[in-house]
Amino acid sequence: MYNKQLDAFIHAAELKSFSKAANLLYITPTSLIQQINLLEHHVGVQLFVRSPRGVTLTKAGESLYQDAKNIIRLSNNAIERAQMLGGNNDSGIRIGTSLLTKCRYLPDFWARMIEVYPDTEIKLVSQKNPEQANRQPLSDLGVAYEMQEGLYLSEFYRGKCNFLEFRQVPLCAAMSSDHPLHHLKSISFANLNGYTVLLLRRGISESFDFLRNALEQYPEIEIQDIDFYDINVFISCEMNNQILLAPEIWKDIHPTLLVHPLEGNFTVPYGLIYALELSNQALKFVAIIRELLM
Template identity: 40%
Template sequence: MNEQLHTFIQVAESGSFSKAAEKLFVSPTAVMKQINLLEKHIGVPLLIRTNQGVELTEAGKSFNKDAAIFLQHFQEAVLRIRQGRQGSQHVIRVGTSILNPCKVLLDLWNEISDPYPQFKIKIVHFEDDAYTLPATYRTLGKNFDFIVGPYLTEDWEDDLQLLELGSYRFCFAVSRNHRLASKKTLSVKDLYGEKLAVVRGGKSAVIDGIRDFLIVNHPKIKIKDVPRFYDIDVFNRCEQSDTVLLTLDAWVDIHPSLVTLPSDLDFTMPYGLLYPLNPSEDVKSFLEIIIKEMKSKRRR
């Protein structure tokens, strides 16, 4: 309707379709089409077509007096709606890093986001540095609202919550020059005589369970405890020292000089959306949408 009113006003002022088309930077045919649609919508002729141009009918003269006011009110209403929509937009800040990429959440959100235009995603980068990561997780909610990744330690219970999306399997990563690199999979017994780096940057029942299982049942593996979080430096050190690294299948492409191989370990690590203990109202609403849509997908 906005375009039809604007076209009608130009035709009434110009006195012809061709002159109105020049002012509107469209073809005369496009102008006539808009006028025809407007007349059809109103139900009465607004113009008299002649060889010399067009003239307003009595109804057209009456309508012309109000058309500019209609158009102004329409444009003001659209502006108010758009401003109101912008004012009600909620920005959800998602942290992303090499070890904690946000793609899982973005892929999920892109599938379900159409009914929720009020939410916008802002991606915020952070560093995978073992020495700064504890503070990053403790202050979740300050610089970003979510991190997508594995729940690596129960020490986080006092600082954040997890909306579980799935689980990762444990694998072994070795240098491409390592004697085991050519294998398709690695069994625990393949590691006999090898050093295995086990990252224990906090209290983790899963990782501690793996470590205890290996010590008790496979003492021929030399466990090397790494008292820090997983970070890029851990991957670098394992590649340089030919140490086998206990890792996750989600990190298969982290280091180009490491080969990540499936293992026969029957352990998994939960992963999902990490968010603050006391989330904002926007974050709560966003979580409710994610949970609702996940339940809906499971029922299909």
């Protein structure tokens, strides 16, 4: 769906060598240079500075390089999405999973799905680098996978997906066994005075913002913003002897952190996050989940 000369261009730009790019693409250097020349003629500008030491991008080439990567990604995504919705692939129902999006409830639902539709195939897809996934939320939803289980971060996800709630998950206080508050059975806001708590930054989730509003009534509590949750946040909490405010359902993420109930009714929606457009199999799966939740 895109001009294949872009592949030659991108490899040459990254390797800074026409010959190395040609070897990678299993073509001759002459053939690759012809493709680059044709591309430069097509766009009407010089893309590379040639020298005996190799090639480097011109300013115009640098601009095209960034755009070309996006063009290829969007083209591949479009093909995958069309194949998924058209039923022309054999990948079954693809469910994204990672450390923070484990399938905790879905196995019971897909067991029922297989009872009703024995030919159903469930495939678990390992989600990409967690940091990238959190900075670009749901960018692979509807492309690499059709659904995932997890928290619904209302402000981040609104308009980008559908959501089917399984339950409201309590927000808790996680800390190391060395923390002065570790012996308490539950944590009140008064207990948190003088301590640093890690909390999802404002504007991502109505549920977390509601908790933040309550915390801000206690000026002696220091709130440290986090952009997203990943394993590094849990490790930082332990190493710096801080308190992490996180959902109770993640109590198994870091085995050395102790999770304590937080006094007050602070919860976050947890359930099925699924693409705005689904394959026929996935639509049937969502219908079965709805039926079982009733």
